[in-house]
Amino acid sequence: MTAVDVPAGSPFGPENLPYGVFSVGGGAPRVGSRLGDTVLDLSALLTEPDDAVFAAPTLNPFMAQGPARWARVRERLTALAGADLPTAALHPVQDVTLHLPVEVADYVDFYASEHHAANLGRLFRPDAAPLLPNWKHLPVGYHGRSSTVVVSGTDIVRPCGQRKTPQEDAPTYGPSRRLDIEVELGFLVGVGTGLGDRIPVEDFAAHVFGAVLVNDWSARDIQAWEYVPLGPNLGKSFATSIGAWVVPLAALAEARVPVPGQDPQPVEYLRGGEDWGLDVDFAVDWNGEEVARPPYREMYWSPAQMLAHMTVNGATARTGDLFASGTVSGPERHQRGAFIELTWGGAEPVTVKGEERTFLEDGDEVVISATAPGPDGARIGFGEVTGTIRPAR
Template identity: 60%
Template sequence: MSDATPLDLPDDDLFGPDNLPYGVFTTEDDPDLPRIGVRYGRSVLDAGSAAESFGSPHADLLREPRLNPLMAAGRPVWQAVRAELRSWLTSPEHADVIGQYLVPLEDVTLHLPFEPADYVDFYASEHHASNVGRIFRPNGEPLTPNWKHLPIGYHGRAGTVVVSGTPVVRPRGQRKAPDETAPTFGPSRRLDIEAEVGFVVGAPSRLGEPVPQSAFREHVFGVCLVNDWSARDIQAWEYVPLGPFLGKSFATSVSAWVTPLDALDAARTDPPARTHPLLPYLEDSAGGEPGGLDLRISVSLNGHTIAEPPFSAMYWTAAQQLAHMTVNGASLRTGDLFASGTVSGPQAHQRGCLLELTWSGRDPLDLPDGERTFLEDGDEVVITAWAPGPNGGRVGLGEVSGRVHPAGGAEDR
């Protein structure tokens, strides 16, 4: 008989003491009591109850029903809480006490871990942007003239940010194919995924005060995976001249776990070489902490891996994105989410959306359950990722999943 406990993790566990991501959970016997949890292996630590038991000065923050108050407390508190959690979970003298507050992962329901304030989506992959340009402008330059000078983004809809596992209802809207004389209304025929990485803002900033790249760690609490679902046909008809709207605002799925930024220190890497001079607020070649992150992403459709996008290939870093979206004086709020845009690499199997993988439907994917160009009702998409950790280990990011449900409402017209 084994004497192993939930505290005894294998060395290669993706959710060990070097990770400690935050989430919010409920249990079957107390479904109306959301509380902050910390994932440890296949268990969830009831962080507030543990903090109270150990007399932590941060117990009140950890007993909140969402992460926002903890995120707003600022980096010194984030670091202190993380150190406490690590000590409680790894010190032998705490084993008997901390074990009381571990709940099996399969026995909890996970919820949206933070209340989103604003949502911004960027377009930071040169490979993705170039592929999209080649698809839609085959006779022109793949990149728009501004692409190498600033991180392009748009302001999205925070109210439709949902937690992993939430069904995604096929959106309806206007769509017009090139061979149609007028638009029609109905369910999207070209529903797509976008494998992205999201950055969650903790400490706010003042209106009128830009946030420089050097202050990135002081404001960004952590990282989550994102699937920013996209209705390509609705988007193609509406986006000129003002950009994404109904084709993007129906659902943005995020993982139930937010990985602290400090857990990804070993994954820091230099971004791709800059090919154009940058304005001072975006310049990042002067040394200091590398701005890129080596995250290895995997995208599966109905259990079959269809893409493995490398986040290290992203041209614009998260610090540059933060600097750009505040350089005009826009303020940050606790709970702001900004996402990278579709993550794609230079190789065909590294493309992070079906638009690229099938070249806008020209080259269907041949899967065991049939061909796919875009998503069909009932399809389930799961995005996972890991990053290099300390001492040759790995740090896992919480998965983000969603299953497509049929559109409701009126008939096509």
């Protein structure tokens, strides 16, 4: 038996206790929680009848058990965090393999940052208003591809597709020349709904299990040619990376803030969700050098409003559904969460390791991390979402 040592200032203290799926050696994947630099094997530590879900290779069975069960397990883990535990159920985080934490049922990506949407509007439509007429009336989004959601650390193969610059008479086919990132926060549905049902903003916490880091890789040249009139497709569908650790919604209580203010007032089904903003600070490292610090508290639409909008037409929500915020950006240049914004479409390069850079080159590594305020001055960590660009095949 041994107690888990939590380093001072760790973003994975007992206030956090995120969930993930891990394996050791050639063992079977199962559910764990992180405390400091230790992974707690929940399939070994929790042995009540309902705890069989922790031997599963995804979080889905546990998430489907609902909020009362989530709260009870969190109470038990908090108690265990201060106790002596069986050594065999404790694994140094550097000794485990982390897996995709959920089987992603469906994936929707929103466009919830006014700063990001306005910047892209200025870049793509310089002679028109930055925001399209509907943007401040509903959370704009697109339907993504769940089968290409991958766990942090998975290499990203440069996508191919059609590209057309303004100077070209016709499109050409080939590898993307303007490969980009999008810093996002994702939310995982635990309790779903039936066809024809809706999730009101006040029921957000009854359905959403937790939050996870997201990098929605984007091929801007493919996207620019294809997105009119129906929106993103091949420019986004090749890969979306998520973090290995899912932070429970309960761990983010101290991070909850109102959104910056919505004008005009949203239509009725979106009202009341304005108090579900989150004070999450991101950092973006490009080849080991920090280039941006996007603030999630600047987001115009809250995740409660996103979920309400996603289901207002009666579309089902399922256990394992992932919906993401869209690029997180702030008003300052160093707060922009996509390289197309940070370099203003490539016209204003940034310096990375002494080189002027615009979009991603083969071999580049991007690491996105984030923390949020917790109780008594603690910080809640989300870990990292990383990816390295490999050449097109």
